Amino acid sequence: MIVIRTARRLSLRLHPRALAVGTAGLLLALAAGVLAIGHGDYPMSPADVLRTLTGGGSPAEEFIVTELRLPRLVTALAVGAALGLAGAVFQSLVRNPLGSPDVLGFTQGAATGALVVVAVGGSSAALAGSAALGGIVTGVLIYLVAWRRGVHGYRLVLVGIGMSAILTGVNGYLMTRVPLMSASRAMLWLTGSLDGRGWSDAAPLLAALAVLVPVLLACAPALRMTELGDDAASGLGVNVHRLRMLLLAAAVLLVALAAAAAGPVSFVALTAPHLARRLTRAPGVNLLPAAVIGALIIVLADQVTLRVLPGQLPVGVVTGVIGGGYLAWLLATERRAGRL
Numbered sequence: 001m002i003v004i005r006t007a008r009r010l011s012l013r014l015h016p017r018a019l020a021v022g023t024a025g026l027l028l029a030l031a032a033g034v035l036a037i038g039h040g041d042y043p044m045s046p047a048d049v050l051r052t053l054t055g056g057g058s059p060a061e062e063f064i065v066t067e068l069r070l071p072r073l074v075t076a077l078a079v080g081a082a083l084g085l086a087g088a089v090f091q092s093l094v095r096n097p098l099g100s101p102d103v104l105g106f107t108q109g110a111a112t113g114a115l116v117v118v119a120v121g122g123s124s125a126a127l128a129g130s131a132a133l134g135g136i137v138t139g140v141l142i143y144l145v146a147w148r149r150g151v152h153g154y155r156l157v158l159v160g161i162g163m164s165a166i167l168t169g170v171n172g173y174l175m176t177r178v179p180l181m182s183a184s185r186a187m188l189w190l191t192g193s194l195d196g197r198g199w200s201d202a203a204p205l206l207a208a209l210a211v212l213v214p215v216l217l218a219c220a221p222a223l224r225m226t227e228l229g230d231d232a233a234s235g236l237g238v239n240v241h242r243l244r245m246l247l248l249a250a251a252v253l254l255v256a257l258a259a260a261a262a263g264p265v266s267f268v269a270l271t272a273p274h275l276a277r278r279l280t281r282a283p284g285v286n287l288l289p290a291a292v293i294g295a296l297i298i299v300l301a302d303q304v305t306l307r308v309l310p311g312q313l314p315v316g317v318v319t320g321v322i323g324g325g326y327l328a329w330l331l332a333t334e335r336r337a338g339r340l
Contacts, residue, residue, distance in 0.1 A: 018280035018289055025292035029077060032299045036076075037069045039306055075197040076302050076315070077295045078205045079262045080272070082254040084294020085209075085216060085287055087269030088276070089251040092223050092285040093244055094157050097330060100270035101255040102323075104160030107266070108167035109138025110259035111190055115174040118186040127189070128201065128260040135256025138163065143248060192265035192316025194302055205257045212250045216287055219247060224284045265316045267323020268294050274330065297322075 038044040042064055044052070052061045053070075083101070090099040101107050113134020117127045146159040171190075175183055188195075222243050225233040233240050255269070272294035276286040279293070301318040 015280065015282040018282040018286060021276070021279045022289045022292050025289065025296050029080075029292065029296040029299050032296070032303060033073045033077065036073055036299065036303055036306070037065055039303075040064075040069065071198045071202060072194050072302075073299070074199075074206070075202040075261055076194055076298045078202055078209060079194075079258045079265060080268060080295035080298030081291040082205055082209060082258040082294075083265065083269040083298075084272035084276070084290040084292070085213070086251040086254045086258075087271075087294070088273040088285045088287050088290035089216065089223070089247050090269070091273050092227060093247060093251075094154070095227060096154070096157055097274065098270070098327075099157060100267075101251075102264075102266050102270055103164065104157065105142060105162075105164030105167055106135050106138055106160075106252060106255045107259060107264035108164050108171065109141075110135035110256055111171050111264050112167050112174070113137070114189055114259075114263075115171055115178070115186055118182050118189075119174055119178045121182070125200075131263075132204075132256040132260040135259055136252060138167065139248065139252030139256070143245075188314060189263045191314040192263040192319065193314035194262055195314070197262065201261045205254075205261045208253060208257050212254060213287075213291075216247070216250055219243060220285060220287055223247060263314075263316060265298065266320045267327065268297050268319055271323050271326045272297060274326070 034046050034049050037049045038046060042060075044061065044065075048057065048061065049065065051057055052065045057065065087100045090101065090104065091097060093099070110131040111134070114127050114131040116134070117123075117130040142156065142159050142163050145163075146156045148155065175186065178186060222233070222238045225236050225238050226240055226243065228236075258265070273286065273290040276289035276293045280286055280289050282289075297319065298315065301322070302315045304318050305313045305315055
């Protein structure tokens with residue numbers, strides 16, 4: 001660990017392994033992105049893609065890259081980073097390796113908001129906005145129900161699991177009330193898909209990341225203290241309740257906007273923080289490595305759907321298969337360790 005002293009008694013701690021993992025993950029994600037941009041009915045080499053991105057391509061290449069393929073890549077990177085960050089925050093707050101938006105009901109809330117719009121025949125823009133609103137409202141409800149002189153980890157998990165079960169039933173009912181064509185559209189969105197994504201889909205999430213990433217990084221030392229327990233953190237000068245409310249609001253907003261951009265892509269928020277911790281071997285929440293790993297997972301999963309699997313399946317199919325297997329392995333590991 002490297003400690004850099006700054007003015008006004010502030011310090012910045014750098015873990016070389018975490019820095020190396022984050023840098024390698026970012027480079028891999030960007031390299032996979034270049035390959036993704038070059039794939040399609042109009043194939044382009046990595047050199048042509050880079051030349052076009054730097055302004056040296058033909059008008060046709062610039063249109064294909066900047067208007068058709070680059071928005072999909074940027075959306076994938078932003079969604080993966082947002083889910084990785086949110087998963088790391090949730091797991092640290094509840095002090096539970098299973099704490100993620102998929103388990104706690106936030107993605108189901110976003111799906112409920114989207115299905116309401118599908119049921120009334122709303123537009124795609126209304127669907128995205130309603131999905132974001134559904135995730136936020138679900139977060140508020142879970143927080144209010146779990147509140148009892150503060151929100152503690154296991155109470156939040158139990159309330160979230162219960163809310164998830166309720167919303168799953170509501171979503172099933174809504175699916176039976178929509179026309180067949182609308183149900184097919186809804187099912188594609190509920191799986192999590194990057195097809196047809198444009199700059200308008202990525203812009204709200206990019207703006208949220210620009211604002212919330214510095215906030216989360218500033219709160220990371222205090223969040224690390226809360227892992228010692230609420231009493232210990234309070235004794236070290238941390239306002240636990242205010243910190244938890246701020247971090248929950250930030251994580252819920254990231255999950256809601258990620259769902260609005262690409263649908264409820266499953267299990268990325270669960271697996272990315274775990275992989276980041278195992279790769280970095282650094283204490284703490286590993287926010288930036290989790291964001292980078294989340295972005296890398298989405299980009300690689302999208303490439304699997306385009307190049308390996310037939311029919312260009314939604315990206316959520318791949319993340320669901322991988323994440324479900326990882327969840328089963330994690331449960332078995334935690335049980336053997338006596339923590340479940």
